[in-house]
Amino acid sequence: MAAEHAKGCSVPRGGGWRPGARWARDKRQAHIDALPEHQRPPIRDLGRCDVAADHAFKRIKTDAWGHPQLPPGTGGGTASAPGGGGGAAPKVSLAAIPLHHASHGPPPRSGEDLSAPLVTALRTGNRQLVAGACPAAQALGITPGMALAKARAQVAGLDIRPADPEGDRADLERLAIALARRWTPTVAIEGEDTLFLDLSGVTHLHGGEARMTRRLVRMLARLGVTAQVAVADTAGAAWAATHVPAECNFGGWGEGNVLLCPPGEHPALLAQLPTEALRLDAKQIELLHRLGVNQIGQLLAMPRAPLVRRFGASIVLRLDQALGHLAEPLHPVVPPEPLAVTQRFAEPIASPEAIAHWLGELVPRLALALAQAGLGARRVELVADRIDGVPQRIAIGLARPNRDPAHLLRLLLRRIEQVAPGYGIDAMTLHLRRGERLGPEPVTERLDEEAAPDLAALVDTLATRIGERRMWRTRPVESDVPERSAARAPVLDPPERTAATLKTGDVRGLDRQAALHPWHPGWRKPARLLRRPERLDHVMAELPDQPPRRFTWRGQAHKVIRADGPERIFGEWWKRDAERHAVRDYFHVEDDAGHRYWLFRSGDGERPVTGDLSWYLHGVFG
Amino acid sequence: METGGFKRRPVLPFGIGALDKRLGDKGLRLDALHEVAGTTPDMGDDCAATLFMAGIAARAWGPVLWVVRRHDLFAPGLSQVGLDHKRLIYAEAVDDAEALAIMEEGLRHRGLGAVIGEVKRVAMPATRRLQLAAEGGRTIALLMKRHSREGVDPLGAPSAAVTRWRVASAPSTPLPVEGIGRPRWRLSVARQRGGDSFELEVEACDATGRCDLPAKLGNRPAAAGRATRAA
Numbered sequence: 008m009a010a011e012h013a014k015g016c017s018v019p020r021g022g023g024w025r026p027g028a029r030w031a032r033d034k035r036q037a038h039i040d041a042l043p044e045h046q047r048p049p050i051r052d053l054g055r056c057d058v059a060a061d062h063a064f065k066r067i068k069t070d071a072w073g074h075p076q077l078p079p080g081t082g083g084g085t086a087s088a089p090g091g092g093g094g095a096a097p098k099v100s101l102a103a104i105p106l107h108h109a110s111h112g113p114p115p116r117s118g119e120d121l122s123a124p125l126v127t128a129l130r131t132g133n134r135q136l137v138a139g140a141c142p143a144a145q146a147l148g149i150t151p152g153m154a155l156a157k158a159r160a161q162v163a164g165l166d167i168r169p170a171d172p173e174g175d176r177a178d179l180e181r182l183a184i185a186l187a188r189r190w191t192p193t194v195a196i197e198g199e200d201t202l203f204l205d206l207s208g209v210t211h212l213h214g215g216e217a218r219m220t221r222r223l224v225r226m227l228a229r230l231g232v233t234a235q236v237a238v239a240d241t242a243g244a245a246w247a248a249t250h251v252p253a254e255c256n257f258g259g260w261g262e263g264n265v266l267l268c269p270p271g272e273h274p275a276l277l278a279q280l281p282t283e284a285l286r287l288d289a290k291q292i293e294l295l296h297r298l299g300v301n302q303i304g305q306l307l308a309m310p311r312a313p314l315v316r317r318f319g320a321s322i323v324l325r326l327d328q329a330l331g332h333l334a335e336p337l338h339p340v341v342p343p344e345p346l347a348v349t350q351r352f353a354e355p356i357a358s359p360e361a362i363a364h365w366l367g368e369l370v371p372r373l374a375l376a377l378a379q380a381g382l383g384a385r386r387v388e389l390v391a392d393r394i395d396g397v398p399q400r401i402a403i404g405l406a407r408p409n410r411d412p413a414h415l416l417r418l419l420l421r422r423i424e425q426v427a428p429g430y431g432i433d434a435m436t437l438h439l440r441r442g443e444r445l446g447p448e449p450v451t452e453r454l455d456e457e458a459a460p461d462l463a464a465l466v467d468t469l470a471t472r473i474g475e476r477r478m479w480r481t482r483p484v485e486s487d488v489p490e491r492s493a494a495r496a497p498v499l500d501p502p503e504r505t506a507a508t509l510k511t512g513d514v515r516g517l518d519r520q521a522a523l524h525p526w527h528p529g530w531r532k533p534a535r536l537l538r539r540p541e542r543l544d545h546v547m548a549e550l551p552d553q554p555p556r557r558f559t560w561r562g563q564a565h566k567v568i569r570a571d572g573p574e575r576i577f578g579e580w581w582k583r584d585a586e587r588h589a590v591r592d593y594f595h596v597e598d599d600a601g602h603r604y605w606l607f608r609s610g611d612g613e614r615p616v617t618g619d620l621s622w623y624l625h626g627v628f629g
Numbered sequence: 630m631e632t633g634g635f636k637r638r639p640v641l642p643f644g645i646g647a648l649d650k651r652l653g654d655k656g657l658r659l660d661a662l663h664e665v666a667g668t669t670p671d672m673g674d675d676c677a678a679t680l681f682m683a684g685i686a687a688r689a690w691g692p693v694l695w696v697v698r699r700h701d702l703f704a705p706g707l708s709q710v711g712l713d714h715k716r717l718i719y720a721e722a723v724d725d726a727e728a729l730a731i732m733e734e735g736l737r738h739r740g741l742g743a744v745i746g747e748v749k750r751v752a753m754p755a756t757r758r759l760q761l762a763a764e765g766g767r768t769i770a771l772l773m774k775r776h777s778r779e780g781v782d783p784l785g786a787p788s789a790a791v792t793r794w795r796v797a798s799a800p801s802t803p804l805p806v807e808g809i810g811r812p813r814w815r816l817s818v819a820r821q822r823g824g825d826s827f828e829l830e831v832e833a834c835d836a837t838g839r840c841d842l843p844a845k846l847g848n849r850p851a852a853a854g855r856a857t858r859a860a
Contacts, residue, residue, distance in 0.1 A: 460691055460692065460738075460739075460740025460741070461740065462692060462718070462738075462740060464738065464740075465694075465734065465735065465738040465740065465741070468734050468738075469720055469731060469734060469735075472727075472730065472731070472734070473720060473721070473722065473727065473731065477720060477721040477722075478718065478719065478720045478721075479718075479719050480714065480715075480717065480718055480719070481704040481714045481717070481719070482714070483704075483705075483714065489703070489705075492705060493703070493704040493705065493714070498718055526704075526705040526708060527705075528708065528709060528836070531709065532703060532705040532706040532709055533676070533703055533706050534676040534679045534680045534683070534702070534703060534706040534707065535672070535675075535676050535679060535701045535702060535703055535706070536701060536702075536703040536706075537701065538699075538700065538701060568800070569801065569807075569808065569809045570807075570808075570809070571808045571809050595809055596809075597800065597801055597809050600671075600673070600798075601673070601797075601798045601799045601800040601801070601813070602671060602672075602673025602674075602798050603673065603798065603801070603809065603812060604673070626703060626706070627672045627673055627675075627676045628673075628676060628706070628812065629673075629676040629677040629678075629679060629680030629681070629706075629798065629812065629814075629833060
C-alpha cells in the first residue's frame with residue numbers, strides 16, 4: 008500500500024476499494040485481454056466490477072449445423088449427369104452475404120467501429136429478421152433467421168445494415184455467367200445461394216477434379232465469397248454434401264471446404280447425412296425429426312409407399328434424384344453474346360469511297376441483328392483491321408437507343424476521315440458496345456396533333472461534332488443568387504419535377520396557389536450576366552438605399568437618369584461560410600444613352616459586416 | 630396544287646402594321662436567314678439585339694437551338710421575353726466556322742423552330758450555305774453579328790441574308806413615378822430583299838415576345854370619366 012501511495016494512485020485514504028480504481032486497472036485489463044473476443048465485457052459493464060461479467064444473455068443454442076430453423080431455400084444442391092464424370096455444387100455460404108454488403112453498402116461513417124459484428128436485416132411483414140451474420144456475430148450467438156430486436160438486445164453495438172436479396176441474386180447470376188464463360192459451359196442456379204456446375208468432360212482441362220475444385224475455392228475466396236464445394240455423381244448428392252456442418256468428415260473424402268465423392272459412392276455418402284440435406288420443406292423435416300428419422304440412411308431403409316402417403320411424392324422424388332434413379336435436368340444460365348457484324352475483304356481496301364460502301368453494307372446488318380435482339384444501340388464501334396495489324400477505331404455514341412440504319416450510317420460516315428487506311432484494310436467489324444432495350448414506340452398519340460419533333464437525331468449529330476459536354480439546357484434552381492439560379496441539365500429528357508400527388512383529405516390540398524417560380528418572372532432580369540461581377544469606379548450614391556447617380560464601367564462614365572431598386576439578396580449561409588452575413592443590393596439603372604444595367608452594392612449600407620460598400624456591374628438588360 | 634410558279638412561304642409577322650407593311654415579305658420569312666447586329670459595340674446594344682432575337686424565336690413554333698461562344702446568356706432574362714428554358718438548347722462553339730456548321734445542322738434537322746448563332750466574321754459563301762439550308766423548312770435562322778475590334782460595320786460585308794437589322798437601346802417609356810418603364814429599341818433595317826431600309830422606334834418585347842409601337846399619349850386628361858363621377 009505504501010508503494011501504491013508513493014506512485015500517487017487514487018486509492019482513498021482508508022485503502023478502500025472501489026470499482027474502476029486506477030490501481031486495479033492493469034490487472035483487470037490483463038484478465039480481460041486473456042478472454043476470447045466475444046466474451047469480453049461491454050464497456051458499460053466495466054465501470055461496475057473488476058471481473059469480466061458473463062454475457063447478460065445466454066447464448067442461443069443452435070442445432071448441429073449452426074443455422075437453426077431456417078426458412079427453406081437456404082440450401083444448395085448439386086447436379087450430375089448420370090453416367091457423366093460428376094457434378095460439383097459450390098455452395099456460397101451465408102457468410103458471404105455480409106461481405107457483399109461490406110462492399111456494396113454505404114461507406115462506413117467516420118468514427119464507426121469497423122470491428123463491430125456485422126449483420127444484415129430484412130423486413131418481412133411487420134418483423135425485422137437477421138438475414139445474415141458475419142462469423143464474429145455468429146460467435147456471439149446471432150444466427151440468421153432470428154428477430155433483429157433479439158439480436159440487438161443480445162449484443163450491444165451491433166453493426167446492422169439492410170439486406171439486399173435482389174442484389175445478392177444479381178451477384179449470384181453474374182458469378183454464374185463468369186463461371187460459365189471460364190470454367191464449364193453448364194452452370195445452373197439453385198435456390199438463393201447454390202450453383203450447380205456440370206463437370207462432365209471439363210475436369211481434365213483444369214487438372215482433374217481435385218485441382219479444379221481447389222482452384223475454384225481459391226478464386227471465389229479472392230472474390231470475397233466463402234464457398235463449400237462438393238463433387239458427386241448426382242446433383243442431389245452434391246447439394247446434400249455442401250449443406251452439412253463442417254465437422255462432418257466423410258471418411259476422408261472431405262478436405263477443408265471441398266468434398267470429392269468417388270464415383271458410385273454417393274449412396275454411402277448420403278446414408279450418413281442428416282435429413283436436412285435432402286432439399287425438403289421445413290415442415291417435412293420437422294415431422295421426420297419428430298418421428299425419429301434424423302439421417303437419410305434411415306429414410307432409405309423405410310418402405311416407400313407409406314412415406315409417400317405421409318409426406319407426399321416430393322420426398323421420394325428428392326431421394327431418387329439424389330440417388331440418381333431419376334434424372335434431374337439443369338437450367339443453365341446463358342451468357343449474353345456480344346453483338347458484332349464482320350466483313351472480310353479478298354483485296355485490302357484503302358479509299359474512303361470503298362470504306363463508305365462497306366459501311367453501307369455493314370450497318371443494315373447490324374440494324375437487323377439489333378432488331379432481332381430487341382435492342383437499340385447507345386454506343387457502336389467500328390474496328391477496321393489494317394494489314395499491318397494496327398486496328399483503326401471509330402466510336403459513336405447515341406443519346407437515345409436507336410437502330411435506324413440511316414442515322415447510324417450518317418454518324419459513322421461523318422467520322423470516316425479518322426480512319427488511316429495505311430497499306431489497306433482487310434476486315435471491318437461493327438461492334439455494339441452498349442445497347443439498351445428498344446421496343447415499339449408510339450409515333451403520336453393523337454391523329455389531329457402534330458408529333459413533337461424528335462431531337463435525339465440532332466443531338467447525336469452535334470455530339471459527334473462537338474461532344475456531349477458542350478450542349479446543355481438550363482434548369483431553374485431555387486436560389487436568389489443570380490449566378491446560381493440556373494444550372495445545366497442534359498439536353499434530352501428534361502427532368503419533370505411533378506409535385507407529389509396528395510392524398511384525399513390532405514390539408515395541403517386547400518392551398519390553391521400555384522408554386523412560386525424560382526425565377527420570379529415579375530422582376531426584371533438582365534439578358535446577359537457577366538461571368539464575374541465587374542467592379543465600378545467613381546460611384547456616387549447616397550446611403551443607405553439610393554441608386555448611384557453616376558458610375559464608371561470599363562473606363563467609360565455613365566450618368567444615371569432612372570433607376571429601380573434595391574432588390575436585396577442575402578448570401579446563402581448554408582452553402583458557404585463566407586456568405587453568412589453577405590448582402591447584395593441590386594439596382595436596375597438606365598443611363599443617358601438609354602442603356603440599362605444591373606448593378607449591385609455589396610453590403611446593406613448599415614452594418615459593415617454585410618459588405619464593404621463597393622459597387623459592381625453584374626448584368627446588362629436589352 | 631398548281632400555283633403558277635408562286636410558292637407560298639411561311640412568314641412570321643411582328644403584328645405591328647407600321648413594321649410589317651414596310652417589310653418585303655410582310656414579316657420575317659421563316660425559311661430564311663436574318664442577320665441582327667447591335668448598332669454600336671456597346672454591350673447594351675448587344676443585349677438589345679439578343680433580346681430582339683429571343684423574342685422572334687419565342688414567337689416561332691418549336692424548340693430553339695442557340696449556338697453560343699461565351700457562357701453569358703442569362704436564362705431568367707430570356708424567359709421574360711417568352712423564350713422558355715424548356716424550349717432552349719445551347720451548343721457551344723469554339724470558333725465562327727464551327728458555330729456556322731452547328732447552325733447548318735440545326736437548320737437541316739427541320740425539327741427546330743429557330744436556330745440562333747453568334748459570330749463575328751462571316752464570308753458570303755457561309756451565309757449562302759445557311760440560306761440554302763434554311764430554304765424549304767420552317768426553321769428561322771437568326772445570325773447575330775458581333776462587332777469586331779477593328780470597328781468595321783458587321784452588316785457591311787456582303788451576305789445572303791434576307792433581312793439585316795440593327796438594334797439599339799433607347800430611353801425607356803417615361804413613367805409618372807420613379808422607376809424604369811418599358812424599354813424601347815431603335816430598330817433599323819439596314820438592307821432587305823424586296824424592300825427599302827427604314828428606321829423605327831418600338832417598345833421592347835413583352836412576356837410573349839411581342840414588340841409594340843410606343844403610344845403617343847401626350848397630355849390626355851387622365852381618367853376624366855371617373856373625375857365627373859366623383860364630382
